[in-house]
Amino acid sequence: MDLKSTFKKVLGVGLLGAAAITNSTAHAAQANVTVDVSLPTVLVMYHYDSITLNILESGLAGFLVGGTATACSGGTDYCDNQPTPATIDVTAVTPTTTVTQAVSDPGLGATAADFVLEDVVGVRALGCTSYTASYGDGGSDAGVTISPATPLAGIDTELCSFGMTMGDLQFNLDFNNVAAGATTVQAVFDVTVTGV
Amino acid sequence: MDVSIRGEKPAGTVVVRLPLFQTILSICLLGLVQVAPPSAHGYTVQRINFGANVRLRTGDIVHNGTALGNGAEQVFDQGTLNAELTDFSEPVDVGITAGVGGGGMLTASIDRTVAITIRLSRAERQACVGPEDFDITLNINSPLPGAFASSTPGGGSIQVTGFEPVYRGGFGNRCPNSLFYGYRMDLELEGALADGNYQATADVEVTFNGGATEIIQAPLEIQMPSVLLLYHRGQINVNLNASALAGAFGASSACGDDYCMDLGSRTLTLSDTTGIVPVGISDPGFNPLQTINLRGAIGARGVGCAGGIYGTATYEIVTAVGGIQTASGIISGIQNSPCSMTLRTGDLPVDLDLTQLDSATGRASATIQITVTGL
Numbered sequence: 202m203d204l205k206s207t208f209k210k211v212l213g214v215g216l217l218g219a220a221a222i223t224n225s226t227a228h229a230a231q232a233n234v235t236v237d238v239s240l241p242t243v244l245v246m247y248h249y250d251s252i253t254l255n256i257l258e259s260g261l262a263g264f265l266v267g268g269t270a271t272a273c274s275g276g277t278d279y280c281d282n283q284p285t286p287a288t289i290d291v292t293a294v295t296p297t298t299t300v301t302q303a304v305s306d307p308g309l310g311a312t313a314a315d316f317v318l319e320d321v322v323g324v325r326a327l328g329c330t331s332y333t334a335s336y337g338d339g340g341s342d343a344g345v346t347i348s349p350a351t352p353l354a355g356i357d358t359e360l361c362s363f364g365m366t367m368g369d370l371q372f373n374l375d376f377n378n379v380a381a382g383a384t385t386v387q388a389v390f391d392v393t394v395t396g397v
Numbered sequence: 398m399d400v401s402i403r404g405e406k407p408a409g410t411v412v413v414r415l416p417l418f419q420t421i422l423s424i425c426l427l428g429l430v431q432v433a434p435p436s437a438h439g440y441t442v443q444r445i446n447f448g449a450n451v452r453l454r455t456g457d458i459v460h461n462g463t464a465l466g467n468g469a470e471q472v473f474d475q476g477t478l479n480a481e482l483t484d485f486s487e488p489v490d491v492g493i494t495a496g497v498g499g500g501g502m503l504t505a506s507i508d509r510t511v512a513i514t515i516r517l518s519r520a521e522r523q524a525c526v527g528p529e530d531f532d533i534t535l536n537i538n539s540p541l542p543g544a545f546a547s548s549t550p551g552g553g554s555i556q557v558t559g560f561e562p563v564y565r566g567g568f569g570n571r572c573p574n575s576l577f578y579g580y581r582m583d584l585e586l587e588g589a590l591a592d593g594n595y596q597a598t599a600d601v602e603v604t605f606n607g608g609a610t611e612i613i614q615a616p617l618e619i620q621m622p623s624v625l626l627l628y629h630r631g632q633i634n635v636n637l638n639a640s641a642l643a644g645a646f647g648a649s650s651a652c653g654d655d656y657c658m659d660l661g662s663r664t665l666t667l668s669d670t671t672g673i674v675p676v677g678i679s680d681p682g683f684n685p686l687q688t689i690n691l692r693g694a695i696g697a698r699g700v701g702c703a704g705g706i707y708g709t710a711t712y713e714i715v716t717a718v719g720g721i722q723t724a725s726g727i728i729s730g731i732q733n734s735p736c737s738m739t740l741r742t743g744d745l746p747v748d749l750d751l752t753q754l755d756s757a758t759g760r761a762s763a764t765i766q767i768t769v770t771g772l
Protein backbone atom coordinates (compact mmCIF):
# COMPACT_ATOMS: atom_id res chain seq x y z
CA MET A 202 0.00 0.00 0.00
CA ASP A 203 1.33 3.37 -0.98
CA LEU A 204 0.75 5.42 2.15
CA LYS A 205 2.08 8.59 0.59
CA SER A 206 -0.38 8.45 -2.29
CA THR A 207 -3.27 7.80 0.03
CA PHE A 208 -2.43 10.82 2.17
CA LYS A 209 -2.38 13.09 -0.86
CA LYS A 210 -5.84 11.98 -1.92
CA VAL A 211 -7.27 12.52 1.53
CA LEU A 212 -5.73 15.95 1.71
CA GLY A 213 -7.04 16.79 -1.75
CA VAL A 214 -10.57 15.81 -0.80
CA GLY A 215 -10.30 17.82 2.38
CA LEU A 216 -9.22 20.94 0.55
CA LEU A 217 -11.98 20.59 -2.01
CA GLY A 218 -14.51 20.28 0.78
CA ALA A 219 -13.20 23.38 2.48
CA ALA A 220 -13.37 25.31 -0.77
CA ALA A 221 -16.93 24.24 -1.34
CA ILE A 222 -17.98 25.40 2.12
CA THR A 223 -16.29 28.74 1.63
CA ASN A 224 -17.87 29.33 -1.78
CA SER A 225 -21.34 28.54 -0.53
CA THR A 226 -21.33 31.58 1.71
CA ALA A 227 -19.08 33.98 -0.18
CA HIS A 228 -20.09 36.87 -2.38
CA ALA A 229 -23.74 37.14 -1.49
CA ALA A 230 -25.32 40.12 0.17
CA GLN A 231 -28.43 39.17 2.08
CA ALA A 232 -31.07 41.15 3.91
CA ASN A 233 -34.56 40.73 5.26
CA VAL A 234 -37.46 43.04 4.57
CA THR A 235 -40.48 42.86 6.84
CA VAL A 236 -43.74 43.95 5.25
CA ASP A 237 -46.76 44.67 7.38
CA VAL A 238 -50.07 45.40 5.70
CA SER A 239 -52.72 46.96 7.87
CA LEU A 240 -56.22 46.16 6.69
CA PRO A 241 -59.10 48.61 6.41
CA THR A 242 -62.73 48.09 7.21
CA VAL A 243 -64.63 48.43 4.00
CA LEU A 244 -68.11 47.82 2.73
CA VAL A 245 -69.12 47.80 -0.89
CA MET A 246 -72.72 48.01 -1.99
CA TYR A 247 -73.71 46.89 -5.46
CA HIS A 248 -76.80 48.50 -6.91
CA TYR A 249 -78.45 49.56 -10.13
CA ASP A 250 -78.53 53.13 -11.18
CA SER A 251 -82.05 52.67 -12.48
CA ILE A 252 -84.48 49.89 -13.13
CA THR A 253 -87.20 50.26 -15.67
CA LEU A 254 -90.10 48.05 -14.76
CA ASN A 255 -92.55 47.56 -17.59
CA ILE A 256 -95.93 46.43 -16.35
CA LEU A 257 -97.55 44.63 -19.22
CA GLU A 258 -101.10 45.57 -20.11
CA SER A 259 -102.24 42.07 -19.33
CA GLY A 260 -100.96 42.33 -15.83
CA LEU A 261 -102.47 45.74 -15.19
CA ALA A 262 -105.74 44.82 -16.91
CA GLY A 263 -105.97 41.75 -14.79
CA PHE A 264 -105.37 43.86 -11.75
CA LEU A 265 -108.15 46.23 -12.84
CA VAL A 266 -110.68 43.49 -13.43
CA GLY A 267 -109.65 41.62 -10.37
CA GLY A 268 -108.73 38.54 -12.27
CA THR A 269 -107.59 37.59 -15.68
CA ALA A 270 -108.39 40.09 -18.36
CA THR A 271 -109.37 38.88 -21.81
CA ALA A 272 -108.03 40.45 -24.90
CA CYS A 273 -110.75 42.07 -26.97
CA SER A 274 -111.28 40.46 -30.31
CA GLY A 275 -109.40 42.26 -32.98
CA GLY A 276 -107.92 44.72 -30.54
CA THR A 277 -104.82 45.20 -28.47
CA ASP A 278 -106.62 45.96 -25.24
CA TYR A 279 -108.71 43.98 -22.86
CA CYS A 280 -112.39 43.42 -22.37
CA ASP A 281 -114.43 42.21 -19.42
CA ASN A 282 -117.46 40.55 -20.72
CA GLN A 283 -120.31 41.41 -18.34
CA PRO A 284 -123.06 38.93 -17.68
CA THR A 285 -125.99 39.05 -20.13
CA PRO A 286 -128.31 41.77 -18.90
CA ALA A 287 -131.93 41.12 -18.07
CA THR A 288 -134.59 41.67 -20.74
CA ILE A 289 -135.33 45.33 -21.19
CA ASP A 290 -138.88 46.28 -22.03
CA VAL A 291 -139.34 49.34 -24.16
CA THR A 292 -142.68 50.78 -23.32
CA ALA A 293 -142.62 53.90 -25.37
CA VAL A 294 -140.97 54.58 -28.64
CA THR A 295 -140.19 58.12 -29.54
CA PRO A 296 -138.05 59.57 -32.31
CA THR A 297 -135.29 59.35 -29.85
CA THR A 298 -135.74 56.42 -27.55
CA THR A 299 -133.42 56.07 -24.56
CA VAL A 300 -132.82 52.59 -23.28
CA THR A 301 -131.31 52.60 -19.83
CA GLN A 302 -129.21 49.68 -18.67
CA ALA A 303 -126.12 50.52 -16.60
CA VAL A 304 -123.20 48.14 -16.84
CA SER A 305 -122.46 46.80 -13.43
CA ASP A 306 -119.00 47.77 -12.17
CA PRO A 307 -117.26 44.67 -10.90
CA GLY A 308 -114.91 46.94 -8.97
CA LEU A 309 -111.11 46.68 -8.51
CA GLY A 310 -109.55 43.86 -6.66
CA ALA A 311 -107.56 46.53 -4.85
CA THR A 312 -106.65 50.11 -5.54
CA ALA A 313 -102.99 49.56 -4.74
CA ALA A 314 -100.36 46.86 -5.25
CA ASP A 315 -97.06 45.97 -3.63
CA PHE A 316 -94.06 45.45 -5.87
CA VAL A 317 -91.08 43.52 -4.55
CA LEU A 318 -87.75 43.81 -6.35
CA GLU A 319 -86.04 40.63 -5.31
CA ASP A 320 -82.25 40.47 -4.90
CA VAL A 321 -81.85 43.97 -6.21
CA VAL A 322 -79.09 45.12 -3.83
CA GLY A 323 -75.82 43.32 -3.05
CA VAL A 324 -73.15 43.92 -0.46
CA ARG A 325 -69.80 42.52 0.64
CA ALA A 326 -67.54 43.74 3.41
CA LEU A 327 -64.39 43.28 5.45
CA GLY A 328 -63.98 44.21 9.04
CA CYS A 329 -67.53 43.92 10.36
CA THR A 330 -69.57 41.23 12.02
CA SER A 331 -73.04 41.83 10.61
CA TYR A 332 -75.02 44.26 8.53
CA THR A 333 -77.77 46.64 9.44
CA ALA A 334 -79.59 47.56 6.29
CA SER A 335 -82.66 49.65 5.67
CA TYR A 336 -84.24 51.84 3.05
CA GLY A 337 -86.66 54.70 2.77
CA ASP A 338 -88.27 56.98 0.26
CA GLY A 339 -85.85 59.13 -1.62
CA GLY A 340 -88.43 61.29 -3.39
CA SER A 341 -90.85 59.05 -5.23
CA ASP A 342 -93.76 60.19 -7.43
CA ALA A 343 -97.31 60.49 -6.19
CA GLY A 344 -98.94 57.13 -5.75
CA VAL A 345 -95.72 55.43 -4.63
CA THR A 346 -95.30 54.61 -0.98
CA ILE A 347 -92.04 53.42 0.54
CA SER A 348 -92.17 53.05 4.26
CA PRO A 349 -89.43 54.87 6.12
CA ALA A 350 -86.63 52.84 7.69
CA THR A 351 -87.82 49.60 6.22
CA PRO A 352 -85.41 46.75 7.03
CA LEU A 353 -83.75 45.53 3.88
CA ALA A 354 -84.80 41.91 3.80
CA GLY A 355 -81.98 39.53 2.93
CA ILE A 356 -79.19 41.81 4.15
CA ASP A 357 -80.28 43.31 7.43
CA THR A 358 -78.86 41.31 10.37
CA GLU A 359 -76.95 39.00 8.03
CA LEU A 360 -73.27 38.29 8.69
CA CYS A 361 -70.64 40.32 6.89
CA SER A 362 -68.66 38.38 4.32
CA PHE A 363 -66.73 38.58 1.08
CA GLY A 364 -69.49 36.56 -0.51
CA MET A 365 -72.17 38.81 -1.92
CA THR A 366 -75.25 39.11 0.26
CA MET A 367 -78.36 40.21 -1.64
CA GLY A 368 -81.53 41.90 -0.48
CA ASP A 369 -85.02 43.02 -1.66
CA LEU A 370 -86.68 46.38 -2.02
CA GLN A 371 -90.42 46.90 -1.89
CA PHE A 372 -92.76 49.73 -2.80
CA ASN A 373 -96.48 50.21 -2.95
CA LEU A 374 -98.23 51.76 -5.92
CA ASP A 375 -101.71 53.17 -5.44
CA PHE A 376 -103.27 53.54 -8.86
CA ASN A 377 -105.90 55.88 -7.48
CA ASN A 378 -103.23 58.38 -6.59
CA VAL A 379 -101.19 58.24 -9.76
CA ALA A 380 -101.22 61.59 -11.46
CA ALA A 381 -103.81 61.83 -14.17
CA GLY A 382 -102.38 61.04 -17.58
CA ALA A 383 -99.13 59.74 -16.15
CA THR A 384 -97.55 56.94 -18.11
CA THR A 385 -94.60 56.47 -15.78
CA VAL A 386 -94.32 56.48 -12.05
CA GLN A 387 -90.97 56.67 -10.31
CA ALA A 388 -90.08 55.02 -7.04
CA VAL A 389 -86.84 56.30 -5.50
CA PHE A 390 -85.10 54.35 -2.75
CA ASP A 391 -82.58 55.54 -0.24
CA VAL A 392 -80.67 52.44 0.79
CA THR A 393 -78.32 52.38 3.75
CA VAL A 394 -76.17 49.41 4.68
CA THR A 395 -73.86 49.54 7.65
CA GLY A 396 -71.38 47.00 8.85
CA VAL A 397 -71.29 46.63 12.61
CA MET B 398 -9.92 58.88 6.25
CA ASP B 399 -6.29 57.97 6.22
CA VAL B 400 -4.93 55.31 4.00
CA SER B 401 -1.78 54.11 5.61
CA ILE B 402 0.65 52.67 3.20
CA ARG B 403 2.54 49.71 4.50
CA GLY B 404 5.71 50.78 6.20
CA GLU B 405 4.63 54.36 6.59
CA LYS B 406 3.50 56.24 9.63
CA PRO B 407 0.11 57.92 9.60
CA ALA B 408 -0.05 61.43 8.24
CA GLY B 409 1.07 64.19 10.50
CA THR B 410 3.31 62.06 12.66
CA VAL B 411 6.60 62.42 10.86
CA VAL B 412 9.28 64.13 12.95
CA VAL B 413 12.62 64.26 11.22
CA ARG B 414 14.85 66.18 13.55
CA LEU B 415 16.80 63.40 15.19
CA PRO B 416 20.34 63.04 13.86
CA LEU B 417 20.24 59.24 13.98
CA PHE B 418 17.03 59.17 11.98
CA GLN B 419 18.53 61.61 9.53
CA THR B 420 21.37 59.24 8.88
CA ILE B 421 19.18 56.19 8.47
CA LEU B 422 16.72 58.00 6.23
CA SER B 423 19.52 59.40 4.11
CA ILE B 424 20.85 55.94 3.50
CA CYS B 425 17.40 54.70 2.59
CA LEU B 426 16.75 57.60 0.26
CA LEU B 427 19.93 56.92 -1.62
CA GLY B 428 18.49 53.55 -2.49
CA LEU B 429 14.97 54.64 -3.32
CA VAL B 430 14.84 58.09 -4.71
CA GLN B 431 14.26 59.07 -8.27
CA VAL B 432 16.12 62.30 -8.72
CA ALA B 433 15.06 65.01 -11.09
CA PRO B 434 17.76 66.89 -12.96
CA PRO B 435 19.21 69.73 -10.93
CA SER B 436 17.27 72.92 -11.38
CA ALA B 437 18.73 76.30 -12.12
CA HIS B 438 18.18 77.16 -8.51
CA GLY B 439 20.17 74.29 -7.21
CA TYR B 440 17.50 72.28 -5.47
CA THR B 441 16.42 68.91 -6.72
CA VAL B 442 12.99 67.37 -6.53
CA GLN B 443 13.04 63.76 -5.51
CA ARG B 444 10.11 61.39 -5.68
CA ILE B 445 9.85 58.80 -3.00
CA ASN B 446 7.39 56.04 -3.82
CA PHE B 447 5.10 58.59 -5.38
CA GLY B 448 3.74 56.05 -7.76
CA ALA B 449 3.37 53.22 -5.31
CA ASN B 450 0.33 51.04 -5.60
CA VAL B 451 -2.16 52.34 -3.08
CA ARG B 452 -4.40 49.52 -2.05
CA LEU B 453 -7.86 50.63 -1.01
CA ARG B 454 -9.76 48.32 1.26
CA THR B 455 -13.53 48.37 1.52
CA GLY B 456 -13.08 49.89 4.93
CA ASP B 457 -11.32 52.82 3.31
CA ILE B 458 -14.38 53.66 1.22
CA VAL B 459 -16.57 56.31 2.74
CA HIS B 460 -20.26 56.09 2.20
CA ASN B 461 -21.60 59.60 2.52
CA GLY B 462 -19.40 60.29 5.49
CA THR B 463 -19.34 56.84 7.05
CA ALA B 464 -16.68 54.26 6.34
CA LEU B 465 -17.82 50.92 5.00
CA GLY B 466 -17.03 47.79 6.93
CA ASN B 467 -14.31 45.45 5.87
CA GLY B 468 -16.45 42.88 4.09
CA ALA B 469 -16.81 42.79 0.34
CA GLU B 470 -20.59 42.71 0.74
CA GLN B 471 -22.23 45.50 2.61
CA VAL B 472 -25.89 45.80 3.52
CA PHE B 473 -27.62 49.08 4.28
CA ASP B 474 -30.91 49.08 6.10
CA GLN B 475 -32.62 52.32 5.26
CA GLY B 476 -35.10 52.05 8.08
CA THR B 477 -38.87 52.04 8.07
CA LEU B 478 -41.17 53.18 5.32
CA ASN B 479 -44.81 53.96 6.02
CA ALA B 480 -46.85 53.98 2.85
CA GLU B 481 -50.47 54.21 1.78
CA LEU B 482 -51.88 51.88 -0.81
CA THR B 483 -54.92 53.45 -2.41
CA ASP B 484 -55.10 51.35 -5.53
CA PHE B 485 -53.70 47.90 -6.20
CA SER B 486 -52.90 48.92 -9.75
CA GLU B 487 -50.50 51.55 -8.46
CA PRO B 488 -47.17 50.53 -6.93
CA VAL B 489 -46.04 51.44 -3.47
CA ASP B 490 -43.05 53.63 -4.14
CA VAL B 491 -40.41 52.49 -1.69
CA GLY B 492 -37.90 54.78 -3.33
CA ILE B 493 -34.67 53.21 -2.22
CA THR B 494 -31.97 55.69 -2.99
CA ALA B 495 -28.30 55.72 -2.43
CA GLY B 496 -28.76 58.95 -0.54
CA VAL B 497 -30.86 57.60 2.29
CA GLY B 498 -29.64 55.99 5.44
CA GLY B 499 -25.97 56.70 5.09
CA GLY B 500 -25.79 56.13 1.37
CA GLY B 501 -24.93 58.60 -1.30
CA MET B 502 -21.52 59.42 -2.56
CA LEU B 503 -18.80 56.82 -2.35
CA THR B 504 -15.47 58.45 -1.73
CA ALA B 505 -12.03 57.68 -0.45
CA SER B 506 -9.04 59.74 0.53
CA ILE B 507 -5.38 58.99 0.40
CA ASP B 508 -2.94 60.62 2.76
CA ARG B 509 0.61 59.93 1.68
CA THR B 510 3.01 60.78 4.43
CA VAL B 511 6.06 61.42 2.27
CA ALA B 512 5.82 61.57 -1.47
CA ILE B 513 8.08 64.40 -2.53
CA THR B 514 11.41 65.49 -1.20
CA ILE B 515 13.03 68.74 -2.23
CA ARG B 516 16.72 68.55 -1.57
CA LEU B 517 18.22 72.00 -1.27
CA SER B 518 21.59 73.09 -2.56
CA ARG B 519 24.31 74.35 -0.26
CA ALA B 520 23.56 77.91 -1.25
CA GLU B 521 19.86 77.42 -0.56
CA ARG B 522 20.67 75.86 2.80
CA GLN B 523 22.86 78.77 3.64
CA ALA B 524 20.04 81.11 2.60
CA CYS B 525 17.81 79.11 4.90
CA VAL B 526 15.25 78.42 2.18
CA GLY B 527 12.04 76.96 3.62
CA PRO B 528 8.70 75.63 2.47
CA GLU B 529 7.37 79.16 2.22
CA ASP B 530 9.65 79.62 -0.78
CA PHE B 531 8.06 76.83 -2.77
CA ASP B 532 4.72 76.66 -4.50
CA ILE B 533 3.82 73.06 -5.28
CA THR B 534 0.79 72.11 -7.35
CA LEU B 535 -0.38 68.57 -8.03
CA ASN B 536 -2.54 67.66 -11.02
CA ILE B 537 -3.74 64.58 -12.81
CA ASN B 538 -3.80 65.11 -16.54
CA SER B 539 -3.45 61.68 -18.05
CA PRO B 540 -4.79 59.31 -19.12
CA LEU B 541 -7.90 61.28 -18.21
CA PRO B 542 -8.18 64.82 -16.93
CA GLY B 543 -8.48 64.58 -13.19
CA ALA B 544 -9.15 60.87 -13.12
CA PHE B 545 -7.60 57.45 -12.82
CA ALA B 546 -8.43 54.96 -15.52
CA SER B 547 -8.90 51.28 -14.90
CA SER B 548 -6.23 49.07 -16.35
CA THR B 549 -9.07 46.76 -17.30
CA PRO B 550 -10.58 47.83 -20.62
CA GLY B 551 -14.00 49.31 -19.96
CA GLY B 552 -13.33 49.17 -16.25
CA GLY B 553 -14.31 52.75 -15.57
CA SER B 554 -12.53 55.53 -13.84
CA ILE B 555 -11.97 57.09 -10.46
CA GLN B 556 -12.40 60.83 -10.27
CA VAL B 557 -9.90 62.90 -8.35
CA THR B 558 -11.76 65.66 -6.55
CA GLY B 559 -8.86 66.96 -4.54
CA PHE B 560 -5.09 66.64 -4.85
CA GLU B 561 -3.04 68.81 -2.56
CA PRO B 562 0.56 68.66 -1.29
CA VAL B 563 1.00 68.51 2.46
CA TYR B 564 4.25 69.79 3.93
CA ARG B 565 5.56 67.31 6.47
CA GLY B 566 8.68 68.98 7.73
CA GLY B 567 12.30 69.75 7.06
CA PHE B 568 15.45 67.74 7.50
CA GLY B 569 18.36 69.54 8.98
CA ASN B 570 19.48 71.39 12.01
CA ARG B 571 19.12 75.17 11.99
CA CYS B 572 18.12 75.38 8.35
CA PRO B 573 16.80 72.34 6.51
CA ASN B 574 18.65 70.70 3.72
CA SER B 575 15.58 68.75 2.61
CA LEU B 576 11.86 69.52 2.60
CA PHE B 577 9.38 66.67 2.82
CA TYR B 578 5.94 66.74 1.33
CA GLY B 579 3.17 64.23 1.35
CA TYR B 580 -0.13 64.68 -0.38
CA ARG B 581 -3.80 64.28 0.20
CA MET B 582 -5.89 62.96 -2.60
CA ASP B 583 -9.70 62.84 -2.49
CA LEU B 584 -11.41 60.37 -4.76
CA GLU B 585 -14.93 59.90 -5.99
CA LEU B 586 -15.58 56.28 -6.81
CA GLU B 587 -18.86 56.50 -8.66
CA GLY B 588 -17.28 55.82 -12.03
CA ALA B 589 -15.42 52.70 -10.98
CA LEU B 590 -16.64 49.52 -12.64
CA ALA B 591 -13.84 47.01 -12.29
CA ASP B 592 -11.83 46.09 -9.29
CA GLY B 593 -8.06 46.02 -9.53
CA ASN B 594 -5.67 48.68 -10.71
CA TYR B 595 -6.49 52.22 -11.75
CA GLN B 596 -3.65 54.28 -13.10
CA ALA B 597 -2.84 57.90 -13.67
CA THR B 598 0.12 60.18 -14.07
CA ALA B 599 0.56 63.03 -11.65
CA ASP B 600 2.08 66.34 -12.67
CA VAL B 601 4.13 67.78 -9.84
CA GLU B 602 4.63 71.48 -10.52
CA VAL B 603 7.27 73.14 -8.35
CA THR B 604 7.83 76.87 -8.43
CA PHE B 605 10.59 78.45 -6.39
CA ASN B 606 10.07 82.03 -5.29
CA GLY B 607 7.89 82.89 -8.25
CA GLY B 608 10.46 81.72 -10.75
CA ALA B 609 10.20 79.13 -13.45
CA THR B 610 7.95 76.16 -12.84
CA GLU B 611 9.50 72.75 -12.89
CA ILE B 612 7.13 69.93 -13.85
CA ILE B 613 7.86 66.37 -12.91
CA GLN B 614 5.59 63.52 -13.87
CA ALA B 615 5.04 60.61 -11.56
CA PRO B 616 2.94 57.49 -12.10
CA LEU B 617 0.23 56.70 -9.59
CA GLU B 618 -1.74 53.55 -9.12
CA ILE B 619 -4.74 52.73 -6.97
CA GLN B 620 -5.97 49.25 -6.33
CA MET B 621 -9.73 49.22 -6.06
CA PRO B 622 -11.37 46.45 -4.05
CA SER B 623 -14.41 44.58 -5.24
CA VAL B 624 -17.48 45.55 -3.30
CA LEU B 625 -21.19 44.83 -3.45
CA LEU B 626 -23.60 47.14 -1.68
CA LEU B 627 -27.19 46.11 -0.99
CA TYR B 628 -29.80 48.68 0.06
CA HIS B 629 -33.16 47.82 1.51
CA ARG B 630 -35.82 48.89 3.94
CA GLY B 631 -35.87 46.84 7.08
CA GLN B 632 -39.54 47.50 7.62
CA ILE B 633 -42.26 48.49 5.18
CA ASN B 634 -45.64 49.30 6.64
CA VAL B 635 -48.37 49.40 4.02
CA ASN B 636 -51.65 50.91 5.10
CA LEU B 637 -54.13 49.24 2.82
CA ASN B 638 -56.61 51.99 2.17
CA ALA B 639 -60.30 51.13 2.05
CA SER B 640 -60.45 52.56 -1.45
CA ALA B 641 -57.88 50.01 -2.64
CA LEU B 642 -59.85 47.11 -1.27
CA ALA B 643 -63.13 48.54 -2.49
CA GLY B 644 -61.55 48.99 -5.89
CA ALA B 645 -60.53 45.36 -5.90
CA PHE B 646 -64.17 44.54 -5.18
CA GLY B 647 -65.17 46.59 -8.16
CA ALA B 648 -66.44 49.64 -6.34
CA SER B 649 -66.40 52.59 -8.67
CA SER B 650 -67.27 55.42 -6.33
CA ALA B 651 -67.48 56.46 -2.76
CA CYS B 652 -70.96 56.66 -1.31
CA GLY B 653 -71.32 57.91 2.19
CA ASP B 654 -68.52 56.52 4.29
CA ASP B 655 -68.12 53.45 2.13
CA TYR B 656 -68.12 52.45 -1.49
CA CYS B 657 -70.63 51.58 -4.15
CA MET B 658 -70.60 49.81 -7.43
CA ASP B 659 -73.22 51.09 -9.82
CA LEU B 660 -74.29 48.23 -12.04
CA GLY B 661 -75.97 50.57 -14.46
CA SER B 662 -79.50 50.33 -15.72
CA ARG B 663 -81.76 47.40 -16.11
CA THR B 664 -85.14 46.83 -17.70
CA LEU B 665 -87.54 44.27 -16.34
CA THR B 666 -91.01 43.20 -17.27
CA LEU B 667 -93.82 42.34 -14.95
CA SER B 668 -96.47 40.34 -16.71
CA ASP B 669 -98.52 39.02 -13.85
CA THR B 670 -100.32 40.41 -10.91
CA THR B 671 -98.09 39.05 -8.17
CA GLY B 672 -95.94 42.17 -7.90
CA ILE B 673 -92.86 40.03 -7.41
CA VAL B 674 -89.99 41.11 -9.63
CA PRO B 675 -86.98 38.76 -9.45
CA VAL B 676 -84.14 41.14 -10.21
CA GLY B 677 -81.35 38.73 -9.26
CA ILE B 678 -78.45 41.16 -9.15
CA SER B 679 -75.43 39.56 -10.74
CA ASP B 680 -72.32 39.37 -8.61
CA PRO B 681 -69.56 40.99 -10.63
CA GLY B 682 -67.08 39.00 -8.57
CA PHE B 683 -63.51 40.08 -7.93
CA ASN B 684 -59.99 38.83 -8.38
CA PRO B 685 -59.08 37.47 -4.96
CA LEU B 686 -55.36 37.62 -5.68
CA GLN B 687 -54.07 41.17 -5.66
CA THR B 688 -50.45 42.21 -5.87
CA ILE B 689 -48.82 44.90 -3.82
CA ASN B 690 -45.88 46.00 -5.91
CA LEU B 691 -43.14 47.49 -3.76
CA ARG B 692 -41.44 49.55 -6.43
CA GLY B 693 -37.77 50.29 -6.01
CA ALA B 694 -37.62 48.30 -2.77
CA ILE B 695 -34.13 46.93 -3.30
CA GLY B 696 -31.03 48.74 -4.47
CA ALA B 697 -27.58 47.50 -5.39
CA ARG B 698 -24.24 49.00 -6.33
CA GLY B 699 -21.09 47.13 -7.09
CA VAL B 700 -17.55 47.24 -8.33
CA GLY B 701 -15.76 44.25 -9.73
CA CYS B 702 -18.76 42.09 -10.51
CA ALA B 703 -17.92 39.06 -12.59
CA GLY B 704 -18.45 39.95 -16.22
CA GLY B 705 -19.52 43.43 -15.22
CA ILE B 706 -23.01 42.29 -14.23
CA TYR B 707 -24.74 41.29 -11.05
CA GLY B 708 -25.29 37.59 -10.57
CA THR B 709 -28.49 36.38 -9.05
CA ALA B 710 -30.82 38.82 -7.35
CA THR B 711 -33.64 36.96 -5.71
CA TYR B 712 -36.36 37.35 -3.14
CA GLU B 713 -38.13 34.76 -1.10
CA ILE B 714 -41.12 35.37 1.11
CA VAL B 715 -40.08 33.13 3.95
CA THR B 716 -42.92 33.91 6.34
CA ALA B 717 -46.40 34.99 5.35
CA VAL B 718 -49.39 35.66 7.57
CA GLY B 719 -52.93 36.85 6.97
CA GLY B 720 -53.35 36.40 3.25
CA ILE B 721 -49.87 37.14 1.92
CA GLN B 722 -48.72 34.31 -0.27
CA THR B 723 -45.34 32.65 0.05
CA ALA B 724 -43.41 33.08 -3.15
CA SER B 725 -39.95 33.50 -4.57
CA GLY B 726 -38.54 34.99 -7.70
CA ILE B 727 -35.93 37.14 -9.25
CA ILE B 728 -35.47 40.86 -8.77
CA SER B 729 -35.56 41.73 -12.41
CA GLY B 730 -34.12 45.20 -12.17
CA ILE B 731 -30.90 43.86 -10.69
CA GLN B 732 -30.33 40.26 -11.71
CA ASN B 733 -27.88 40.01 -14.59
CA SER B 734 -27.96 43.78 -14.98
CA PRO B 735 -24.88 45.95 -15.39
CA CYS B 736 -23.00 46.27 -12.14
CA SER B 737 -21.62 49.65 -11.22
CA MET B 738 -21.62 52.26 -8.52
CA THR B 739 -24.73 53.70 -10.11
CA LEU B 740 -27.63 52.50 -8.02
CA ARG B 741 -29.84 49.91 -9.65
CA THR B 742 -33.17 49.19 -8.06
CA GLY B 743 -35.63 46.34 -8.23
CA ASP B 744 -39.20 45.74 -7.21
CA LEU B 745 -40.67 43.29 -4.74
CA PRO B 746 -44.11 41.87 -5.51
CA VAL B 747 -46.25 40.77 -2.59
CA ASP B 748 -49.34 38.76 -3.50
CA LEU B 749 -52.30 39.15 -1.20
CA ASP B 750 -55.22 36.72 -1.24
CA LEU B 751 -58.19 38.85 -0.27
CA THR B 752 -60.26 35.87 0.70
CA GLN B 753 -57.71 35.04 3.39
CA LEU B 754 -57.56 38.48 4.95
CA ASP B 755 -58.01 38.30 8.67
CA SER B 756 -60.19 41.17 9.76
CA ALA B 757 -59.88 40.02 13.35
CA THR B 758 -56.19 40.89 13.48
CA GLY B 759 -56.49 43.62 10.91
CA ARG B 760 -53.12 42.90 9.39
CA ALA B 761 -51.15 40.71 7.06
CA SER B 762 -47.39 40.42 7.22
CA ALA B 763 -44.44 38.84 5.52
CA THR B 764 -40.70 38.50 5.85
CA ILE B 765 -38.90 38.71 2.56
CA GLN B 766 -35.34 37.49 2.25
CA ILE B 767 -33.22 39.24 -0.35
CA THR B 768 -30.06 37.79 -1.84
CA VAL B 769 -27.84 39.53 -4.37
CA THR B 770 -24.63 38.07 -5.74
CA GLY B 771 -22.14 39.35 -8.22
CA LEU B 772 -18.57 39.32 -7.04
